[in-house]
Amino acid sequence: xxxxxxxxxxxxxMTALMVAATLSVLVPLAFIFVHIIKMGLSxxxxxxxxxxxKPTGETGGGMANGIVGSAVMIAMASLLGLPIGIFGAVYLxxxxxxxxxxxxxxxxxxxxxxxxxxxxxxxxxxxxxxMKGFSALAGSVALAMIMIPIVLxxxxxxxxxxxxxxxxxxxxxxxxLWRTSLKVTLRSAMTGVMTGILLAIARVAGETAPxxxxxxxNQFWSRKLTEPMAAMxxxxxxxxxxxxxxxxxLAWAGALVLVTVMFSLSLAARYFGRNRQKG
Amino acid sequence: xxxxxxxxxxxxxxxxxxxxxxxxxxxKGITVLFAFSILVILALMIYEMxxxxxxxxxxxxxxxxxxxxxxxxxxxxxxxxxxxxxIVSSVxxxxxxxxxxxxxxxxxxEIAPKKLGAVVAALVxxxxxxxxxxxxxxxxxxxxxxxxxxxxxxxxxxxxxxxxFKGAPYGVSMLAAVFILMIMVVPIITxxxxxxxxxxxQSQKEAAIALGATRWEMIRMAVLPYGRSGxxxxxxxxxxxxxxxxxxxxxxxxxxxxxxxxxxSPAYTMPSVIANEFAETTSKLHSAALMxxxxxxxxxxxxxxxxxxxLIWSVTxxxxxxxx
Numbered sequence: 001x002x003x004x005x006x007x008x009x010x011x012x013x014m015t016a017l018m019v020a021a022t023l024s025v026l027v028p029l030a031f032i033f034v035h036i037i038k039m040g041l042s043x044x045x046x047x048x049x050x051x052x053x054k055p056t057g058e059t060g061g062g063m064a065n066g067i068v069g070s071a072v073m074i075a076m077a078s079l080l081g082l083p084i085g086i087f088g089a090v091y092l093x094x095x096x097x098x099x100x101x102x103x104x105x106x107x108x109x110x111x112x113x114x115x116x117x118x119x120x121x122x123x124x125x126x127x128x129x130x131m132k133g134f135s136a137l138a139g140s141v142a143l144a145m146i147m148i149p150i151v152l153x154x155x156x157x158x159x160x161x162x163x164x165x166x167x168x169x170x171x172x173x174x175x176x177l178w179r180t181s182l183k184v185t186l187r188s189a190m191t192g193v194m195t196g197i198l199l200a201i202a203r204v205a206g207e208t209a210p211x212x213x214x215x216x217x218n219q220f221w222s223r224k225l226t227e228p229m230a231a232m233x234x235x236x237x238x239x240x241x242x243x244x245x246x247x248x249x250l251a252w253a254g255a256l257v258l259v260t261v262m263f264s265l266s267l268a269a270r271y272f273g274r275n276r277q278k279g
Numbered sequence: 280x281x282x283x284x285x286x287x288x289x290x291x292x293x294x295x296x297x298x299x300x301x302x303x304x305x306x307k308g309i310t311v312l313f314a315f316s317i318l319v320i321l322a323l324m325i326y327e328m329x330x331x332x333x334x335x336x337x338x339x340x341x342x343x344x345x346x347x348x349x350x351x352x353x354x355x356x357x358x359x360x361x362x363x364x365x366i367v368s369s370v371x372x373x374x375x376x377x378x379x380x381x382x383x384x385x386x387x388x389e390i391a392p393k394k395l396g397a398v399v400a401a402l403v404x405x406x407x408x409x410x411x412x413x414x415x416x417x418x419x420x421x422x423x424x425x426x427x428x429x430x431x432x433x434x435x436x437x438x439x440x441x442x443x444f445k446g447a448p449y450g451v452s453m454l455a456a457v458f459i460l461m462i463m464v465v466p467i468i469t470x471x472x473x474x475x476x477x478x479x480x481q482s483q484k485e486a487a488i489a490l491g492a493t494r495w496e497m498i499r500m501a502v503l504p505y506g507r508s509g510x511x512x513x514x515x516x517x518x519x520x521x522x523x524x525x526x527x528x529x530x531x532x533x534x535x536x537x538x539x540x541x542x543x544s545p546a547y548t549m550p551s552v553i554a555n556e557f558a559e560t561t562s563k564l565h566s567a568a569l570m571x572x573x574x575x576x577x578x579x580x581x582x583x584x585x586x587x588x589x590l591i592w593s594v595t596x597x598x599x600x601x602x603x
């Protein structure tokens with residue numbers, strides 16, 4: 001048996017090491033934030049939101065087409081992916097036998113770990129090749145494929161927390177199971193489901209890799225969904241690897257806007273999550 | 280499961296007698312379709328990737344994995360430099376990230392006062408929410424120049440006799456990729472390890488304390504062993520993320536298909552070569568070769584993720600299954 005002093009010293013040392021580990025995790029975070037805020041604030045202007053990128057050599061310009069493009073593609077991806085994810089979760093929570101539910105649950109977890117660039121390649125072979133061109137549509141489908149497993153898993157967790165007595169009460173009143181699912185179960189889990197939706201949107205809002213071979217990006221405005229479309233993450237990428245100081249500044253401004261949007265989404269998600277715990 | 284308490288005849292009335300409308304049948308059909316779409320997407324991914332990479336498989340066979348040459352003009356494709364780059368960058372990043380992540384997870388759950396722990400946990404979640412392209416932006420414009428001016432000259436001067444630190448300081452390099460990957464996987468491993476550690480039963484910890492253990496001894500003897508397989512799962516999941524990470528690595532690794540022991544020289548990874556070349560392939564064979572790289576990536580991440588999930592489930596399920 002080692003002496004008590006030695007054990008206490010060891011305890012202190014290990015505690016200090018844990019604190020040091022935590023600090024070294026948080027320090028890069030601080031660096032990244034300070035830079036995004038400093039560079040972003042000094043680069044952002046009204047033009048950023050109203051102008052499209054200027055050709056190389058000219059100063060100014062903005063990411064208006066990227067902002068709109070991202071919004072359009074996220075909206076389309078949500079229209080496609082959210083219903084599939086949410087109602088798929090209803091199946092798992094309300095109908096599915098336990099074995100098949102476990103398999104689907106497992107597949108969803110595995111799917112959400114697959115690199116998003118693979119999703120982009122698959123969307124490319126499924127949509128870009130047959131349609132003979134890069135398009136916003138293909139980009140949205142790629143994003144939707146990323147959203148589905150996330151929404152499915154979070155929604156299912158929420159539905160499982162709805163007490164069975166609520167469903168029984170509804171069924172006892174003669175309400176069919178499908179109306180019970182829609183009007184009682186889903187509705188009482190609504191805030192939690194919202195959290196999952198917001199987190200899924202936040203996740204795809206920053207996705208770049210799946211858009212590289214689907215939406216491709218566009219220097220100008222796109223008029224059709226079957227054309228290549230600009231997206232903010234794509235623009236940040238191409239501006240960051242360019243050699244031009246002026247484009248770097250646009251990239252920083254874009255990063256600031258993107259991070260602000262994502263944090264607002266996570267804060268909103270947290271807010272819904274908190275409400276649910278209280279209620 | 281709530282349905283166990285409801286006898287089947289309670290939901291037997293499935294259609295409206297007047298209209299014959301069978302809502303349950305339709306609703307269930309839709310939900311089944313949507314739930315199975317997960318399996319369909321997964322199957323479709325594998326099917327498409329295999330189908331599209333067949334030309335490259337037929338042409339090169341096993342030489343694809345061992346080949347060094349990647350020449351779109353000549354039509355020879357070997358993936359070894361990309362495999363090497365992916366494996367080395369991910370494994371080194373994991374080696375650095377694991378102690379930091381487990382340390383912070385232990386800090387959050389066992390050492391910090393509850394409020395401080397919650398704040399740190401929230402900050403770590405924030406870190407996980409930053410898109411990878413923004414890590415890449417910071418990496419290429421801030422971190423790589425810093426490495427080039429400060430860190431790499433230091434390493435060359437003091438450790439230049441080692442093969443790992445030979446060469447000129449480029450900034451963009453394997454080292455930069457390792458650092459950026461480390462920063463990116465730490466939040467993932469930390470937050471899952473935190474969940475795993477929270478699943479450790481209070482009674483186990485109390486037993487250790489009651490036997491006179493110090494806090495560290497309690498962590499070492501009661502907390503970490505109980506969560507071991509879950510922590511391993513978290514680390515493997517982090518490995519999956521690191522191998523599949525595309526944008527940030529592409530921006531800082533230098534994109535040079537070479538195998539060099541030196542961490543200071545540029546390298547290339549599997550996702551990076553796909554990101555850089557797939558949109559403008561020059562031939563069917565070129566795109567098939569990229570597809571085969573994608574397929575390798577898909578298979579590796581499928582296996583890694585399946586394994587990781589099983590390990591994590593084994594801990595978090597045990598708790599919810601055992602105590603109720």
